[in-house]
Amino acid sequence: MKNKDIKNNWTIDALQEIYDLPFNDLLWKAQEIHRKHHDANKIQISTLMSIKTGGCPEDCKYCSQSIRYDTDINLEKTLPLVDIINQAQQAKKNGASRFCMGAAWRNLTQRNLEKVKEMVREVKALGLETCVTLGMLTDSQAKELKNVGLDYYNHNLDTSEEYYKEVVTTRTYQDRLDTLQHVRDAGVKVCSGGILGLGEENIDRIKLIQVLANLETQPESVPINRLVRVEGTPYYENNDVDEFDFIRVIALARIAMPKSYVRLSAGRDTMNDHMQSLCFLAGANSIFYGEELLTTKNSTIKHDQDLLRKLKIKTMSLDNSSNDSEDINIKESKLENINIAIKNI
Numbered sequence: 001m002k003n004k005d006i007k008n009n010w011t012i013d014a015l016q017e018i019y020d021l022p023f024n025d026l027l028w029k030a031q032e033i034h035r036k037h038h039d040a041n042k043i044q045i046s047t048l049m050s051i052k053t054g055g056c057p058e059d060c061k062y063c064s065q066s067i068r069y070d071t072d073i074n075l076e077k078t079l080p081l082v083d084i085i086n087q088a089q090q091a092k093k094n095g096a097s098r099f100c101m102g103a104a105w106r107n108l109t110q111r112n113l114e115k116v117k118e119m120v121r122e123v124k125a126l127g128l129e130t131c132v133t134l135g136m137l138t139d140s141q142a143k144e145l146k147n148v149g150l151d152y153y154n155h156n157l158d159t160s161e162e163y164y165k166e167v168v169t170t171r172t173y174q175d176r177l178d179t180l181q182h183v184r185d186a187g188v189k190v191c192s193g194g195i196l197g198l199g200e201e202n203i204d205r206i207k208l209i210q211v212l213a214n215l216e217t218q219p220e221s222v223p224i225n226r227l228v229r230v231e232g233t234p235y236y237e238n239n240d241v242d243e244f245d246f247i248r249v250i251a252l253a254r255i256a257m258p259k260s261y262v263r264l265s266a267g268r269d270t271m272n273d274h275m276q277s278l279c280f281l282a283g284a285n286s287i288f289y290g291e292e293l294l295t296t297k298n299s300t301i302k303h304d305q306d307l308l309r310k311l312k313i314k315t316m317s318l319d320n321s322s323n324d325s326e327d328i329n330i331k332e333s334k335l336e337n338i339n340i341a342i343k344n345i
């Protein structure tokens, strides 16, 4: 979202200073910014489907789908269109506003492009927002996807440029940035974020947020994943990320990218309700919804429904995927009245 009011010349020092605030001050600041730009009690939900699973030639050390690691996944060729339409219909019934299709490809071939175009057309025709994540894209492929109605392209930077070399050796950070530029130039919305738990330091997380926030136009969607440790991958034995560090990164993303949807992404099924609630308080306002991610488990639908009910968080409906600022103002003025009432006690 190119917007002259959005700061995109963040320095590491400025971001580090925010990151190091006392926890309560950090969450307060994140909430303040969150409420200016979003409805604090509404989240966007996306459903994910793997359309081609495993056999990927890349060597991302966290991934179950790389051909280089001996992991226990069911390899699957590109699924037929009818399976995808069925799942998208189900996702819509369950209340998702966006349907994301992921493929374990390094990059997109012309033959696969034609198949994906058909999928995007059909999912779009159901009235869902469309998102795909297919590896590297050329300029013209991005344009072709835009022409069939693609709304979002997911392509994560994962970590800092320095640490990325440790995580993946088969492509460069610049390759990732190039694809993001092709997506942006084609007019497709950008979904880009990272993973915590790769063995990186806090500074790598801050640098990741800096790169995303300083893009000429900030990503509309910023997924923050917590590593799902998959047996057989080099990162299976990694230490868990400190929960407060994770929440701090969510808050930092919210503050540095005020208008973006920050998605509490993979790893939610191992977070307890209190942790997830703090992530929402820190500014996360999007989740993956559905029993499965790509090859690993997600929180169950029942669990998510219970949690959202307890927190009185509503999900964004299809005709309401963008914020209604008038609605936010009404909520803010109600809060203002409560504040006045409290002051008068």
Ligand code: SAM
Pocket: 062, 063, 064, 102, 103, 104, 105, 106, 133, 134, 135, 136, 154, 155, 156, 158, 194, 195, 225, 226, 227, 228, 229, 230, 266, 294
């Ligand atoms: N192959 C494409 C690519 O790499 O862009 C698309 C699919 S890939 C699985 C999508 C994203 O999922 C990755 O960029 C990574 O950020 C995330 N991811 C993959 N495996 C993960 C894991 N075990 N835990 C957390 N996030 C993971």
Ligand code: DTB
Pocket: 048, 064, 102, 133, 154, 156, 193, 194, 223, 224, 225, 228, 265, 266, 293, 294, 295, 296, 297
């Ligand atoms: C993203 O940032 N997270 C999603 C989506 N984009 C494609 C993928 C999570 C994958 C988790 C591991 C798995 O299920 O294989």
Ligand code: SF4
Pocket: 056, 057, 058, 059, 060, 063, 064, 065, 066, 103, 104, 105, 106, 135
């Ligand atoms: Fe392949 Fe994507 Fe997994 Fe990397 S993250 S191994 S590119 S599927």
